[in-house]
Amino acid sequence: MAPAQASAQAPALLVIAHGSRDPRHAETVHALTRHVRSLRPGLRVETAFLDFDGPSVGQALASLYLSGVRDVVALPLLLTRAFHAKSDVPAVLAESSDRLPGLSVRVADVLGPSPLLLETLERRLTEAGLTPADRSTTAVVLASAGSTDPEAIAAIAETAREWRRTGWCAVRPAFASAALPRTEDAVRALRAEGFARVAVAPYVIAPGRLPDRIAAGAEAAGADVLAGVLGAAPELARLLLLRYDGAAAAAPARLRTLTA
Incomplete structure (x- = not known):
């Protein structure tokens, strides 16, 4: 079923990326x-970054507020509930909301786990040259950025297990930092x-x-196939x-700054 068109009263969507x-x-x-906007005409979609790039979350919320927006869904562009989802995003949203009276901010779930993420991974492997016939004879390394958060590590491992059930002869998790094993x-x-x-995905x-x-x-390890990042895939x-x-x-909830 196609998603309902956004109404004039629909909350704005603020996508919060890490930045680089x-x-x-x-x-x-x-x-x-831009792809999200094309799928939901009429929905206001803005982007903010936690670091390196602009606008910051505070700047993006202030811009929305000055344009008359009072209802926002903040969506962390994160695959797991690691440190950024648990600490950084709630803290910066709470700080910004305190400065903007009457602003309601609801925080969406992180992206993973989801069958749509597995579909995106499949898309990238197909683009890299694999066919459905290769599934039963190809082992896949699910290579994530990595985290020190046990919940995030467990989520990556579970995603690998779920993906293995779709017919790949093996799917193993790997990490670019903070956890082992490394991709190679x-x-x-x-x-x-x-x-x-x-193949490395x-x-x-x-x-x-x-x-x-x-x-x-x-x-370095001589992988036969290297897929692209998830990117701006339709899934x-x-x-x-x-x-x-x-x-x-969902009903709006009070945002609180997290303390140690």
């Missing part, structure tokens, strides 16, 4: 939000287990330093609207 010194990151995020180690381990074809949204590290690891744009709709339908 790499300009490809912001370019990809903006391409994704996971590729080599699969080779040692006898898998003749190994970056489980990251936009290009940057850590995705480049994933690509370098895949090349990902649909997922953003799914998370937006869930938050927009």
Whole structure:
């Protein structure tokens, strides 16, 4: 079923990305939000960044407020509930909301887990040259950015298990930082287990330093296939609207700044 068209009273959508010194990151995020706008004409969609790029979350909320918006759904462009989702995003939203009287901000769930993310991964592997016939003879490394948060690590492992059930002969998680194994180690381990074809699927949204590290690891270990990042895929744009709709339908909650 097609999503309902946004009404004049629909909350604005503020997509909050991490940000990067790499300009490809912001370019990809903006391409994704343009796709979201195309899927939901009439919905106001803005973008903010936690670091490096602009506007900041505070600047974006202030701009919305000055234009008359009083109801916002903030959507963290994050795949797991790690530190940024648990601490950074709530803190910056609470701080900004305190300065803007009458502004209601609802926080959407992070993107993962979702079947739409698996569909996006499948799309990128197909674009990299794999066919449905290759599924039963290809082992896949699900390579994420990495985190020190056990909940995030467990979520990546569970995503790998769920994806394996779709027919790939193996799916193993790997991490570009903060956790093990690294991408190159996971590729080599699969080779040692006898898998003749190994593909690396970056489980990251936009290009940057850590995705480049994933690509370098895949090349160093001799992976047969390297997929692109999730990027501005149509499945990902649909997922953003799914998370937006869930938050927009919920009652607003008081945002509180988290303390240690």
